Amino acid sequence: LGASATPALTLASTAAPLRRCGSPPCLARLRRSSMCSSSSSAAATTAAAVEEARRGRKQLGMDPPLYDYLLANVREHPVLRDLREETASMRGSQMQGYSSLAVALALPESGRLVACERDERCLEVAKRYYQCAGVAHKVDVKHALAVDSLRSLIDCGEASSYDFAFVDADKRMYEEYFELLLKLVRVGGLIVMDNVLWYGRVADPLVNDAKTISIRDFNKKLFEDKRVNISMVPIGDGMTICRKLQDTCTS
Numbered sequence: 001l002g003a004s005a006t007p008a009l010t011l012a013s014t015a016a017p018l019r020r021c022g023s024p025p026c027l028a029r030l031r032r033s034s035m036c037s038s039s040s041s042a043a044a045t046t047a048a049a050v051e052e053a054r055r056g057r058k059q060l061g062m063d064p065p066l067y068d069y070l071l072a073n074v075r076e077h078p079v080l081r082d083l084r085e086e087t088a089s090m091r092g093s094q095m096q097g098y099s100s101l102a103v104a105l106a107l108p109e110s111g112r113l114v115a116c117e118r119d120e121r122c123l124e125v126a127k128r129y130y131q132c133a134g135v136a137h138k139v140d141v142k143h144a145l146a147v148d149s150l151r152s153l154i155d156c157g158e159a160s161s162y163d164f165a166f167v168d169a170d171k172r173m174y175e176e177y178f179e180l181l182l183k184l185v186r187v188g189g190l191i192v193m194d195n196v197l198w199y200g201r202v203a204d205p206l207v208n209d210a211k212t213i214s215i216r217d218f219n220k221k222l223f224e225d226k227r228v229n230i231s232m233v234p235i236g237d238g239m240t241i242c243r244k245l246q247d248t249c250t251s
């Protein structure tokens, strides 16, 4: 949903266990008229652009009727909807988007989210929407290469202090992200890796570019990794959910 307008890698921690906020206070303030969209971008969100983005849903394995059904049957926060509609006309909007805002909205007030992104333009949009949704105080934005941000969190003594991580960044770095995240996430916490089926390329022996090989190798190693339980969600481009089973900092 939406464009790559929110960060690539998100790490969430909560003082209490992760739970859904009953009724975000911003809901009452928000109107359908899109307070967050700049006037020029609001104008750019034409029906044609939305239709274009809808056609892009095929990359997620969804034809337009199924995508419409999905939109009609999910409870989508109005700010998430605004973000999706604003970014529908942007380059890259066929990618599933807006993940860090969705996590920030789901966190309780005591929760904290670390959002890692290298692209300033994506961050500009993301930060505007964190503000609009009233969740900016929960989000610690790291504008850098994700691997450097993760290493610095470990160096700052934050090992085993996160409940959840979602990875949707450079595919060639998946193994490295995963090892760093295993240190940062507590035992019982979740690490979710996106795009693990890579549009089917992982299963095509004729495709051997660097990204495909990296994801293939990552999937193979994960299959044998006893430090986590794994479940593959084969929807769209595939997503693997890993639950950390043991402390990795001492082993």
Ligand SMILES: C[S@@+](CC[C@H](N)C(=O)[O-])C[C@H]1O[C@@H](n2cnc3c(N)ncnc32)[C@H](O)[C@@H]1O
Binding pocket: 003, 004, 005, 006, 007, 008, 095, 096, 097, 098, 099, 100, 116, 117, 118, 119, 122, 144, 145, 146, 147, 168, 169, 170, 173
């Ligand atoms: C597929 S998009 C992420 C979309 C995101 N999950 C969302 O919901 O909006 C990939 C993003 O990863 C960022 N990215 C790629 N490699 C990165 C890296 N090494 N460090 C930080 N960000 C990176 C890109 O700038 C891009 O915004």
